[in-house]
Amino acid sequence: MNIEITPKESSGVDRHVQITVPAETVRDAEDKAARRYASSVRLPGFRPGKAPPMMVRKKFADAIRQEALEALVRDAYKEVVEKQDLKVASQPHVHDLKFEEGKPLTFELHFELRPTLELARISGFRVTKRAVTVTSDSVQEQLEAIRDQRAAWAPVEEKPMPADMVNVEISTGDDSSEAKSYPLVLGTGQAIPGIEELVMEASPGETVERLVRWPDDFPDEAQRGQAKLVRIKLHDVKRKSAPPLDDAFAREVGDFESLDALKAAIRADLTESSTREADAEVRQKLVDEIIGANSFDVPKSWVQQFAANYAEAYQIPEEDREKFATEFQSMAERQIRRDLVLETIAEREGLGSTEKDIDDRITAQAEKRGLNPGQLYAQLEKNGRLKEIERSLTEDKVFQWLMERNEVQTES
Known part of the structure; x- marks a missing residue:
């Protein structure tokens, strides 16, 4: 391809290249695009591919020039990479494009190269490695986690405590919709602290209500610090019962x-x-x-x-x-x-x-x-x-x- 390639000031892995495509090459690209259009488009009164080239060029002038432009940019980029044997890291961006009728096509290609690492020094370093120690507390913590996984939930007829699972209906004074039941594990942050405290005041089957203040870090900023009347109905309470840590458990x-x-x-x-x-x-x-x-x-x-x-x-x-x-x-x-x-x-x-x-x-x-x-x-x-x-x-x-x-x- 007959083009002029002029490297611009670049730094690091960035490369800027000025491209100039002669008017004759641009005209050849447009002719090629026009021939492709002429061989495939349908015009009234003509069989496919038989319309006069001049008529096709006139009707599809913008599309033909756009196709020619894309082909020229693509071919220019390919030639830059192949001529300079570049290892490109990214797709190019076109800047300062000038594409006027009868004149040379000019534009800048901006792209990045894959970095070349010399790695002059990769030995002679001194690093520290932490000593590996496993404490009895760590073992016991893991053992308790396994035990917790095998725990069973059993219903209780008393007020809930932290770590209990509850099934509760919650409604607020500004909520006109029907109250819905929610399963919650208390103390896990599923509900705001004020609501959890209210839940723990109720016994199974009981309904309680009072003002609850929304925390200052509540995700919805509009509700932060607000006090709302909250009504809860506690349906049931379940408490986790863990098996004993003995040989049978093991x-x-x-x-x-x-x-x-x-x-x-x-x-x-x-x-x-x-x-x-x-x-x-x-x-x-x-x-x-x-x-x-x-x-x-x-x-x-x-x-x-x-x-x-x-x-x-x-x-x-x-x-x-x-x-x-x-x-x-x-x-x-x-x-x-x-x-x-x-x-x-x-x-x-x-x-x-x-x-x-x-x-x-x-x-x-x-x-x-x-x-x-x-x-x-x-x-x-x-x-x-x-x-x-x-x-x-x-x-x-x-x-x-x-x-x-x-x-x-x-x-x-």
């Missing part, structure tokens, strides 16, 4: 001969989980050290897309997405920098995961879950999870490589 939970065996399994699980967390912290510290020692830019478009993906995944309301993107920006940029560092080291040092690595990981997972490895592989492939495993294995190799070249001290 056998019911799983394949444990005694309560001590269950506690030992809980301690082992907590130790394993805490060790994973400590290792993850060390990995992030190492990456932060590398990022701090090796400056590189991150494409803004990547950060924006990363934030947009999270907003979509967490179903952030449209009106809150701009605020979310602003608050999430630093976290998104940090994650992108981390990924770029790991990808660069993996590629440079040949640390990518192999098919055998993936097969071995899936086989180990299958044995742990009592599944056939082939069936698990097919399931992971169907759900698009193989890439995730490949990435995890590669990261493990990179961090193992980094651990051998940097000092990790365990806190005493």
Whole structure:
């Protein structure tokens, strides 16, 4: 394509390029677009594709010029990328477009490049790793959580207490609609404190009412601090009854001969989980050290897309997405920098995961879950999870490589 490419002042990963397309090339593009239109459009009195070219150009002048323009911009961008062997990170934006009849087409292309990481220093760092300790209180807390999961709700004929489940009708003085029944677990924040206090004044079957003040931090600002007459009718109260912590409980939970065996399994699980967390912290510290020692830019478009993906995944309301993107920006940029560092080291040092690595990981997972490895592989492939495993294995190799070249001290 006959075009003139003039690089403009750029910085970091941003690139601005001035494009000039000669009038003759523009005319050729318009002729090509006109021929395409002439071969397919229908005009009264003519068979498809048989209308005179001049008539077609006159009737579809704007559409033909628009098609020619889009083709010229697209081809110009492709030529810029291919001629300069660029690794582009984002789609281009067109600025200062001038497209006048019989004159050259001129415009600027703005786009971002994928950053090139030199990573001159990735060894010789010293990071600390917190000591992994699991206390008896932590074990007991987890044991109580398991016990709570197996607790049963039983009706009681007395006033409710915090943690009780109630079925209650609630109506306010400004509510003309029919009162509705709500299941509530008291003390969990499902209702405002004043209403919970009123509920706990009633016995099953009783109706009570009084003024309740709405809290100052109530989500609806218009209702903050207001006092309203609230009427509640308490239908029933249920209280949670937890089983005793004994050997029988341990056998019911799983394949444990005694309560001590269950506690030992809980301690082992907590130790394993805490060790994973400590290792993850060390990995992030190492990456932060590398990022701090090796400056590189991150494409803004990547950060924006990363934030947009999270907003979509967490179903952030449209009106809150701009605020979310602003608050999430630093976290998104940090994650992108981390990924770029790991990808660069993996590629440079040949640390990518192999098919055998993936097969071995899936086989180990299958044995742990009592599944056939082939069936698990097919399931992971169907759900698009193989890439995730490949990435995890590669990261493990990179961090193992980094651990051998940097000092990790365990806190005493």
